[in-house]
Amino acid sequence: MTTSAPAFTGEVTGTYELDPTHTRIGFVARHAMVTKVRGAFNEFSGTAVINGDDPSQSSATVAIKVDSIDTRNADRDAHLRNNDFLQVEDYPEITFSSTSITQTGENTFDVTGDLTIKGTTQQVTVPFEYQGAAKDPFGYDRVGFEGSTVINRKDFGVTWNAPLETGGVLVGDKVTLEFEVSAVKVS
Secondary structure (H helix, E strand, O other): OOOOOOOOOHHHOEEEEEOOOOOEEEEEEEEOOOEEEEEEEOOEEEEEEEOOOOHHHOEEEEEEEHHHEEOOOHHHHHHHHOOOOOOOOOOOEEEEEEEEEEEOOOOEEEEEEEEEEOOEEEEEEEEEEEEEEEEOOOOOEEEEEEEEEEEEHHHHOOOOOOEOOOOOEOEEEEEEEEEEEEEEEOO
16 A cells, blocks of 8 residues: 655645754765765754745755764764865855745655855755645644755865775765755744
8 A cells, every 4th residue: 555645735834944853864975886875964954935835935945064974984974074075174064045946746846956065056956755744742833855866076076086996986976965854834
C-alpha cells in the first residue's frame, strides 16, 4: 500500500522557521572513486514564507554554520573546515536565499535561489516535494518538505584534491545536497 502526501493548499500559508531538531541539511560526495562520504551540518537557521494559494509568492532563506559540519570522523571534519575546503575562519556561513519558487506538480516545487559558499554565489535550483502538514502534540503547525540537488564544488572555489595511485582523485567534484525539512509556523 502506498500513501501520498496530502495536497498542497492555501491552508499552509504563513511564516515558518526551520526546526533544527527535526530538519537535516546533508551532503554526499564521492570518495576515492569507489565509495561515498555522507555528512550534515548540525547548526543552521532558516525561514520560509509560504503562500499556499500562490506558491510563486513564497520565499525561503537558510544560514548554515560551516563549523558544524559532521561526517562522523573528527579528522575529516577538521580537514573540511580548513583552507583546503570550506575555510571556516574566513567564511563561517553558507547561505541560500530564494529568488523564485515554481510549482511543478500537485506537491512538487522548484526552489531557485542564490547559494553562497566561500564567498562565491551561484544560482541553484532544488526540486522539493511537499510531505504534508500537521499539528504536533505541542500544538504547533508543521510542514514538511524533502529535496536534493547536485552542485559542482569547484564552482564555489572548493578545489582541493589528491591523485590516487590507481588513477582518479580522492574527492569527487559533484556534491549532492540533501534537505529533509520540518518547519514550524510562527505567524
